[in-house]
Amino acid sequence: MYKSLIRPLLFKFDPEEVHHFTFSFLKNFGFLAQFFLPKPIEDKRLEREVFGLKFKNPVGLAAGFDKDAKLFNELSDLGFGFIEIGTLTPKPQPGNDKKRLFRLKEDSAIINRMGFNNGGVDQAIERLKKNKNVLIGGNIGKNKGTPNGEAVNDYKICFEKLFPYVDYFVVNVSSPNTPNLRELQDKKPLTELLSTLQNLNLEKPKQKPILLKIAPDLTDSQLLDIIDIIKETQIAGVIATNTTLSRENLTSENKAETGGLSGKPLTKRSTEVIKFLSEKSGKAFPIIGVGGIHTAQDAIEKLEAGASLVQLYTGFIYEGPELINEINREILRRG
Numbered sequence: 001m002y003k004s005l006i007r008p009l010l011f012k013f014d015p016e017e018v019h020h021f022t023f024s025f026l027k028n029f030g031f032l033a034q035f036f037l038p039k040p041i042e043d044k045r046l047e048r049e050v051f052g053l054k055f056k057n058p059v060g061l062a063a064g065f066d067k068d069a070k071l072f073n074e075l076s077d078l079g080f081g082f083i084e085i086g087t088l089t090p091k092p093q094p095g096n097d098k099k100r101l102f103r104l105k106e107d108s109a110i111i112n113r114m115g116f117n118n119g120g121v122d123q124a125i126e127r128l129k130k131n132k133n134v135l136i137g138g139n140i141g142k143n144k145g146t147p148n149g150e151a152v153n154d155y156k157i158c159f160e161k162l163f164p165y166v167d168y169f170v171v172n173v174s175s176p177n178t179p180n181l182r183e184l185q186d187k188k189p190l191t192e193l194l195s196t197l198q199n200l201n202l203e204k205p206k207q208k209p210i211l212l213k214i215a216p217d218l219t220d221s222q223l224l225d226i227i228d229i230i231k232e233t234q235i236a237g238v239i240a241t242n243t244t245l246s247r248e249n250l251t252s253e254n255k256a257e258t259g260g261l262s263g264k265p266l267t268k269r270s271t272e273v274i275k276f277l278s279e280k281s282g283k284a285f286p287i288i289g290v291g292g293i294h295t296a297q298d299a300i301e302k303l304e305a306g307a308s309l310v311q312l313y314t315g316f317i318y319e320g321p322e323l324i325n326e327i328n329r330e331i332l333r334r335g
Contacts, residue, residue, distance in 0.1 A: 072136060300331070
């Protein structure tokens, strides 16, 4: 029903407006989903224990969809094993000017230049207090106006405030839509940032996993640096990958828009990054695979490449909630 009826209707309208409409509908009428969506698969064989956390299944929702932690309970009811909120910043910010979200239908892709639009960490926390036992990842970043030299403090603020309310953290230094943010992926500033957060983590009575989300545009040399940094800082793992700046082989009319590209064009590259990190590190740390998962086979390939869990975003928008079941069903079929 989603692909034949709902998606064609939604795709007639501006994507950001559709996003807000969908949120409003699920918040107020989410109970109707049980009448036209398949029941989520629940099976003990799907459970995964990764970096000390138990996931009810390995298919999660990537950051960027529920930026402000407004819909995590309802989204979990669709069958996701975990929900990642954010990216959150210390202060509220509107993000970049609209129009900033573009569908590339012929490429099954999206370009966004949202720019960490969010209501700030404090507002999200008030909603997280109403969590009905959903496993939550907290994706954190810096405010646009914060110079890179002071960025560590923004991450520290978000880390300390969110600590009681999320199950794991994701350090986002790989979005292409905040000026100069990706410079924080360089070895020296990244080591300093992750070491600072890990030291704060070690001061807690019980630590929480810290993950690093990386760009798909890193070179092999930079990926080897990432492996070294993870070993040095002893963070829990990596999310591979964020959106790409590449525009190779696109055919849609919006292909020249600036911003990060997600969806099918990213499928192969994100899997290559997962495989590289897994093999070159000797499977030294868990990886969450994300990028271009539109079919169950896409997810299986990421798991076979070395990912322990996967996340959806653009594939969820194009293929609908049934994709979650399709992936879990295929995982069960393969035993």
